[in-house]
Amino acid sequence: MTRPEGERGIIARIRQAAGSSGDLVVGIGDDCAVYRPSPGRLNLVTTDTMVAGVHFDSAWHPPLELGRKAASVNISDIAAMGGVPRFALLSLALTPGFGSEWLDAFTAGFLAVLSEHGVVLIGGDTVQSAHESVLSVTVLGEMAEGELITRKGARPGDVVLVSGVLGEAAAGLALCRMGLARDPGWQPLVGAHLDPVPQVPLGRVLAASGLVHAMQDLSDGLATDLAHICAESGVGAEVAAEKVPLSPLLRKAAEICGQPPLDWALAGGEDYQLLFTVGEQEVARLRDLVREKIGRELFAVGRIVEGDGVFLVEAGQRREISYRGYEHFR
Numbered sequence: 001m002t003r004p005e006g007e008r009g010i011i012a013r014i015r016q017a018a019g020s021s022g023d024l025v026v027g028i029g030d031d032c033a034v035y036r037p038s039p040g041r042l043n044l045v046t047t048d049t050m051v052a053g054v055h056f057d058s059a060w061h062p063p064l065e066l067g068r069k070a071a072s073v074n075i076s077d078i079a080a081m082g083g084v085p086r087f088a089l090l091s092l093a094l095t096p097g098f099g100s101e102w103l104d105a106f107t108a109g110f111l112a113v114l115s116e117h118g119v120v121l122i123g124g125d126t127v128q129s130a131h132e133s134v135l136s137v138t139v140l141g142e143m144a145e146g147e148l149i150t151r152k153g154a155r156p157g158d159v160v161l162v163s164g165v166l167g168e169a170a171a172g173l174a175l176c177r178m179g180l181a182r183d184p185g186w187q188p189l190v191g192a193h194l195d196p197v198p199q200v201p202l203g204r205v206l207a208a209s210g211l212v213h214a215m216q217d218l219s220d221g222l223a224t225d226l227a228h229i230c231a232e233s234g235v236g237a238e239v240a241a242e243k244v245p246l247s248p249l250l251r252k253a254a255e256i257c258g259q260p261p262l263d264w265a266l267a268g269g270e271d272y273q274l275l276f277t278v279g280e281q282e283v284a285r286l287r288d289l290v291r292e293k294i295g296r297e298l299f300a301v302g303r304i305v306e307g308d309g310v311f312l313v314e315a316g317q318r319r320e321i322s323y324r325g326y327e328h329f330r
């Protein structure tokens, strides 16, 4: 989780300066870059960096789970467009504190997730770092051109859906910070933070359905991620507070932490569930299809509207939450 304004500003500057080419289908500003290697086929490329002390804390993040997460968050970006992940590159800049025992466990976790998704590690780089350890992963994927789902394409009247309960990872992080990382009662939440699951099978079903208008993965929280879809699609959105799916365990953690549970869902981030929009008439059909193919339920949390911005509707009040980070909800 970086400073939203800062990160968006930097991306906008680079995006403006970068060029384009004829076979580039999607450039900067989506979950993956997409290009056409041959007619009808698309290749997807995504990269992500994790910095010690910023994106992970080795005090409570065991190397095996960290390796898994480094792979999963990148594979999630392929899932977010409906693609099939195929190959990965791993670059490590490690401080002397990260020894061979750490590296073996990290690598085992990283390779285990790749193997769960049929992804092959094909290269990378390792260097020494003086101050902080930095983990950088690139994943390549592919799919048929007709099935690609981008962040563009959401239309007024669409229903906004998510693929699972939200806020779990943020609650897990809060519990880790309170020294409860190893408390067995909190494992579902702690596990959501340490070892999130990329939604590849669901992404494939949604892409093949042809029913989804826009999609991305939930990496920065519903408020920010839905704002990305709205900005790219030229629409606004309303989220119904009472529809946001929250687990009973998350509500219990929120009580202990003195935290409104909804804040974790809206602004916490790192859930890596899928967020997507579908025409109202197609929602029932899509729900049936997803149940039949992979036995999963979908949660409708709001609606796409004309205009711009993301609004939370709670107890009859409507307030803007576009790009709101954690601290804005206090």
Ligand SMILES: [Mg+2]
Pocket (backbone or CB within 6 Å): 030, 031, 076, 077, 080, 216, 217, 218, 219
């Ligand atoms: Mg993403």
